[in-house]
Amino acid sequence: MGRGVVAFFEVSEVTIRFGGLVANSDVSLRVEQGEIVGLIGPNGAGKTTLFNAISGFNTPVQGRVLFEGEDILPLLPYERAARGIGRTFQGVRLYPSLSVLDNLLVSFHAHMSGGLAANALRLPWARGSERRARQRAEEVMEIIDLHPYSAKAAGALSFGTLRMTELACLLMLTPRMILLDEPASGIAQRETEALGPLLRRISDALGATILIIEHDMPLVMGLSDRIYCLDLGRVIAHGAPAHIQRDPSVVEAYLGRRVAEQLEGSGDA
Amino acid sequence: MMAQAPAIERLAGQQPPAEPPVAAKSSPAAARAIAVAALFAAGLALPPLLLDSTWNAVLSLALIYALMGLSVVALTGFVGQLSLMPATFVGIGAYASGRLVTSLATPFWFAAPLAATIAVPVALVIGMIALRLKGLYLAIMTLVFANVVEEFIFTKPWLVGKGRVVDAPRPHLGGISFASDKNYYVLVYLIVALFLLLAYNVSRSRTARACYAVRDNEDAAQAWGINVAKYKLIAFALSGFLAGFAGALYAHWLESVPSGGQRPLFGLEFSLTVVFFTIVGGVRSIWGPVIGGTIWVVLVRRLLAGSPNGVNIAISIFGAVVLLTMLYRPAGLVAWIGDARRKLGRRGRWAGV
Numbered sequence: 001m002g003r004g005v006v007a008f009f010e011v012s013e014v015t016i017r018f019g020g021l022v023a024n025s026d027v028s029l030r031v032e033q034g035e036i037v038g039l040i041g042p043n044g045a046g047k048t049t050l051f052n053a054i055s056g057f058n059t060p061v062q063g064r065v066l067f068e069g070e071d072i073l074p075l076l077p078y079e080r081a082a083r084g085i086g087r088t089f090q091g092v093r094l095y096p097s098l099s100v101l102d103n104l105l106v107s108f109h110a111h112m113s114g115g116l117a118a119n120a121l122r123l124p125w126a127r128g129s130e131r132r133a134r135q136r137a138e139e140v141m142e143i144i145d146l147h148p149y150s151a152k153a154a155g156a157l158s159f160g161t162l163r164m165t166e167l168a169c170l171l172m173l174t175p176r177m178i179l180l181d182e183p184a185s186g187i188a189q190r191e192t193e194a195l196g197p198l199l200r201r202i203s204d205a206l207g208a209t210i211l212i213i214e215h216d217m218p219l220v221m222g223l224s225d226r227i228y229c230l231d232l233g234r235v236i237a238h239g240a241p242a243h244i245q246r247d248p249s250v251v252e253a254y255l256g257r258r259v260a261e262q263l264e265g266s267g268d269a
Numbered sequence: 270m271m272a273q274a275p276a277i278e279r280l281a282g283q284q285p286p287a288e289p290p291v292a293a294k295s296s297p298a299a300a301r302a303i304a305v306a307a308l309f310a311a312g313l314a315l316p317p318l319l320l321d322s323t324w325n326a327v328l329s330l331a332l333i334y335a336l337m338g339l340s341v342v343a344l345t346g347f348v349g350q351l352s353l354m355p356a357t358f359v360g361i362g363a364y365a366s367g368r369l370v371t372s373l374a375t376p377f378w379f380a381a382p383l384a385a386t387i388a389v390p391v392a393l394v395i396g397m398i399a400l401r402l403k404g405l406y407l408a409i410m411t412l413v414f415a416n417v418v419e420e421f422i423f424t425k426p427w428l429v430g431k432g433r434v435v436d437a438p439r440p441h442l443g444g445i446s447f448a449s450d451k452n453y454y455v456l457v458y459l460i461v462a463l464f465l466l467l468a469y470n471v472s473r474s475r476t477a478r479a480c481y482a483v484r485d486n487e488d489a490a491q492a493w494g495i496n497v498a499k500y501k502l503i504a505f506a507l508s509g510f511l512a513g514f515a516g517a518l519y520a521h522w523l524e525s526v527p528s529g530g531q532r533p534l535f536g537l538e539f540s541l542t543v544v545f546f547t548i549v550g551g552v553r554s555i556w557g558p559v560i561g562g563t564i565w566v567v568l569v570r571r572l573l574a575g576s577p578n579g580v581n582i583a584i585s586i587f588g589a590v591v592l593l594t595m596l597y598r599p600a601g602l603v604a605w606i607g608d609a610r611r612k613l614g615r616r617g618r619w620a621g622v
Contacts, residue, residue, distance in 0.1 A: 057488065076491070076496075078490075089489070093488060093489035095485035102478055107494075109494055114475055116476050119475060126474065
């Protein structure tokens with residue numbers, strides 16, 4: 001990191017508006033290299049909107065997104081991915097008609113060489129690049145246990161397997177910064193419990209930093225080093241998981257003021 | 270389901286994994302290579318040896334149509350964009366090649382690739398518009414654009430000459446003349462086979478995978494590092510080039526290319542024909558247009574050749590078949606071949622047990 005002032009990843013005073021609706025207002029957050037940071041908040045808090053701004057699918061009216069000290073807002077989504085920011089979507093977005101293997105290979109696209117002509121003529125560097133990509137895909141499928149599904153179309157997979165394929169795609173892309181949008185939604189409880197350690201391993205192995213949106217509290221509390229809580233487009237709290245869990249404004253955001261007051265009252269009694 | 274991840278740490282960093290030991294050529298691969306070579310040789314030699322010139326002319330037209338269909342595969346099959354103007358690019362290639370040969374004395378060997386290259390910038394203009402329009406709107410826009418080109422360019426004397434007919438003589442190479450239908454078949458066969466080989470290589474590569482990703486899910490492709498606009502434009506350029514080259518081959522097959530008239534040669538009817546037979550054959554496979562194009566040409570030029578309404582009958586039949594294909598087997602006829610091969614393979618394995 002060199003200079004301690006520059007964060008590895010920083011969202012600085014970002015405001016996003018859709019017409020009159022303010023989806024994110026003056027949101028700032030910092031993530032240091034190697035950290036796993038949770039992003040929580042009730043539905044409609046603006047979490048996914050913020051992810052979309054970071055990965056380039058919408059444009060903030062104000063603010064900056066800094067990756068390794070550089071403002072990435074002028075970059076197109078694919079340029080941000082190639083720069084090392086990978087993301088997953090709520091409900092998994094892969095390529096349904098492609099096989100699991102091809103899905104993995106597509107994720108390795110930015111690391112491969114060989115354009116139209118080189119591929120048409122099967123020039124040596126294009127073939128070498130293809131061979132290395134396939135070998136890496138084999139290794140990743142070994143690790144995530146996807147070999148039985150290698151030739152299956154992604155559209156024909158169960159949701160749990162699709163999630164695993166998506167994680168495998170992350171291992172192909174090898175981003176330095178990973179944005180996970182509700183990775184536990186739609187998969188079985190047993191699998192959710194195993195997801196935390198797996199994400200931790202992926203982070204450690206790739207040296208990747210993770211920003212994770214998650215509604216499964218045991219998962220996000222256990223996994224995250226720090227947590228930011230968003231409500232109505234603003235950061236209302238941030239800190240260690242234990243601190244966040246006790247924060248009255250967080251409890252209020254999730255349960256409403258009256259319930260929060262009642263809980264507080266019963267706790268005092 | 271969930272992995273205990275023993276080797277995940279190996280993936281850290283970007284160092285390429287160790288090279289695999291070079292496996293000796295397995296016998297199935299060798300057998301396959303021999304089969305492909307035999308098929309290629311049979312296709313090259315048998316029609317000129319066994320069939321009359323009419324059949325050779327019909328089969329060369331089928332291959333030219335297959336190349337037109339390949340341009341639809343490059344666009345609709347690869348990146349999922351539907352254009353209803355393939356015939357326009359065929360027309361550009363046809364007039365350009367004819368004029369280059371007759372008016373500028375360019376040898377066919379340069380005129381054909383040059384004519385195909387001329388179609389590329391036009392295709393790129395459509396491609397840039399396609400970056401803003403989707404699906405049906407794009408299809409309608411191409412329809413309008415095709416009409417404009419037909420009315421205002423394909424009728425102009427600077428392009429089609431004062432006689433409104435562009436001559437396109439068949440080429441020769443040194444002492445070899447490709448004037449006869451049998452010899453022209455050999456030439457068309459070699460060129461189309463080369464394009465199919467290149468297209469086959471591309472279809473299994475990084476470039477095509479990026480296109481398929483764009484077709485399946487643009488947002489995901491963006492998020493996973495694929496320049497969606499670039500690959501759409503590549504597909505449009507490729508499609509224009511292939512259609513243009515097919516146009517050049519078509520022009521010299523016809524030997525003279527008429528212009529305008531009541532029923533424009535490179536109008537909507539031709540475009541729909543190309544799109545139709547490609548869908549029937551299989552729009553996501555490079556073999557689809559070969560199958561579809563052959564069926565179409567044989568149907569129209571041989572089976573219904575005597576009928577005054579042959580083309581209309583064939584278009585009606587094909588319209589119904591396209592509907593059925595889209596409803597029941599979007600992958601097209603080529604998918605049945607895949608099924609048959611898989612079935613045979615399974616039986617083979619059964620016998621082996």
